[in-house]
Each structure stands twice: as structure tokens, then as C-alpha cells.
Amino acid sequence: MLKIGHYVDRPGKELGSAQITIPVPEDLETVPGIPQRPSEVDWYSKEYPLESHNVENRAYRQWVDTVTDIRGLRMEHEKLNRESVIAARASGDLEPTARPVEGMDVTLQIKNKARSLGFGEVGITEMNMRYVFAAKKDWVKAELPHAVCVIMEQDYEDTQSAPSGPAESAALDCYRREGAAAVELADFIRGLGYRAQIHSPNDASCAAIPMMVAAGLGQLGANGQLLSPYFGSRARIMMITTDAVVTHDEPIDYGIHAWCQICQVCVNRCPGRALMKDKVWWRGVEKNKLVAKRCRPVMGRYAACGICQKVCPIQKYGMKAVFEHYAATEEVLGKGTDDLEGYTIPGQGYFGPGQLPHFDAEFFDIPQGRLEEYVMERLKEKIKNGTDEEPEQLAQSFGRQMVRAVGRPADFMEELYFNPEADGALPSRSYFQDEPEFEEDL
Ligand code: SF4
């Protein structure tokens, strides 16, 4: 039996249910939250501000529509989700609907309301502007300094079938449920006399995991996802920022930072070999860095993949059961079993523990970067590889494609949800399908 270093108490999974106590073995103890060098985090945020995936990888976002096996599902989601994304975008400009009780701390009211709306975890911390995306800097209200961090549970059963339509459906359904609940929670905060800005997970304004960790809701896993006590990587996260009088929570050492180096299941099972075994210092934080260009080609083609989420024992069994098992046996619960590690990739077959699919180099060669960067890359490739086109012809088609690329909104979500020309209807999602020259280029 391993020596327990400390215990973590967490509120019950549902509002009113009994709290749980998670044992953290001594050999898993590191620091609360995540090891970081604040001056480096600060420097990177100024010199190389983070940018949204929807901006930085717009070419990929467009390409996905031409290959994904779940396009219909995603289009349905965007239709159903539109209202709450638009409500979130406008939320920061709404005024409070009551006068606040002066000096009264409303932490408990906000937390209880969040739990009653179905959020499984709620914590409060500082809104850290260092993690805001460059494209959203003007949108985020810096005068709302507190981040109410909330987690909603993605359906357990369907998640276990990842990668699949039902597993992705479970994720999208969870986004819609939490988007709608957040509108109610923000209304509630305004009713307490304060402002509230909703940061929709479908129109992301920032990297939210650092705030979740700071609010004590979990720690970062080797799969790049927040591992929360009850739901592990099945936690769908979002935030509401506010100027309400609240008390901040503290980051917690759940033992996850050291634990992932022992577990390594997601690292071993990732079909794209996108997850790194060792930790590195990245933008001032020590973590297992995901290699996105190895992940996206898999995600794009196979129902948004999610294998690293599905095979995580913390997701499947919960943190308490996993650490109790580890303390008693020094083993990783479920590791090496088909139940935890097995998965079926549509069209590729079943892969049990120790088995991985093979993808060749071409599989990973997909559109990357902003649209204009992609156009430039294609031109360079054509020139390098030799082309039958005359230089004038080449220049003309390049110019046309560049004008189209730069003429579109930089943010993919902008076009998807906020296109005034669409007049309430969803715009066509596929840039490549709208633009035959791009399609040819693919
Ligand atoms: S989503 Fe799939 S490809 Fe991407 S990191 Fe996870 S397991 Fe690997």
C-alpha cells in the first residue's frame, strides 16, 4: 500500500449529494495546478499572443468539411447551436437587471445556481488575460475580472464508442446544453446586480484550461485535456466572466501532473502518434505537448477521433477509483485491457492494446494555417515541383485565390455564425466547394 501524501475533498457530483475524498499518493505530489514560470507566461503572451484555432487553422477548418464522415451531424449542431452562440457574443454588453446588495459576496449563490442548471463542477478564479486569443482581445471585457469556470458532463456511454458519430454527438449535445445553461446563469448574475460575459466553447475567446486549473477543477492531462475528478477528460468546459463580488478558489494538486507519466495510456494509444511521452516547458508551463499536425488529419477524417479522451482511465473510472486502485496495487486501473484501450476506427477495423493503425506520410499532408498562408504554400509547391502553367497564368490564379482568401473573415466562426449576408440562415460551410479553384487545388 502506497503512502498517501494528502487527500482532496470535492463536493458531490450533483447538488446536495455527498462529497468525495480523493487520496493522492505521496509519489504523485508535485504542485497545485501546474508547474509554471509566471515571467515566461507573461513574456510569451506579449511577444507571441495565443490565437484561436478558428483563425490560425482556417484552411484546415475548411478542408475538414470536404473529408469528414460526420458533416451532417456538425451542420445540425451549428443550426441548433446558433442562438446560444449569438447570445454569448452579445452578453458582455448587457446591463445588470437589479441593484447589487453592497459588499455582499455572492459566490455561493452563483455556485448553487450553476449546479442547479446541471454543471457538474464550478470554481471561480481571476480572468487571466494572458490566455486570451489575439482576435478576441477587443471583445473580452477586461473590466470583468472574475472567471466563473464551469464543467458539464459529456454522456458516458456514447463517449466509450469513440471515434464514432454517437461519441461526437455526445460532445456536441453537451456543448449545446452548457451553452443554453450559461445564458441562464449569466441572466442570474445580472439579476444579482452584476455584469456577465459568456465565453462560448463554440466561439472560443481564450485557452480556458489554465483558468479551470487555477479554479481547482482539475489538472492538465498528457492528452492535452482537463482531467476533472468525476468526468476526467469527458469534462466540457466554459466560463462566464463577471464583476460580481466573489471569492476565488485555489488550484489543487490532484497528483495528475506526475500520474500521467506513469499511466501513458493515451500516449500509447493515439493513432496519429500526436501525444508526447515526455514533458517539455512550453510558453512558461511544464506539460506534455500535443503535436497538432499529427492529430488533425486523424480528427478530420474519423469522427473527430477522441481516442485520447476515451482511453483515459480518469474519464472511464473517475479519479477517486483510479488513485485508490493505484495506492493499493501500484497499477493503472484498466491498463492493457480491451475494455479501456480498445477502439474501432471506421473503415480501418478494431485495434486492441498494443495495436495501432498505420497511416502513410501523405495522410498527414493536409491544408494548414490561415487561408492566405495556405494559398502561398500551394503556389510555392507548384513552382518547386514544376507546373505546365505559364508564369502569367500562375500569377493570375494566385492573385484571384489570394483576394478570395483575404476577403473572407479571418475567423471561421465569424462566417459560420455571424454572416450578415446569410440573413439568419447558416452560410455554406465549404469554402473549397464554393471556390472551384480551391477545390482543384486540393
Ligand atoms: S484526437 Fe486522436 S489523433 Fe488526436 S491526439 Fe487524440 S487520440 Fe491522437
Ligand code: SF4
Ligand atoms: S490516459 Fe493516462 S496519461 Fe493520458 S491523460 Fe489520461 S491519465 Fe493522463
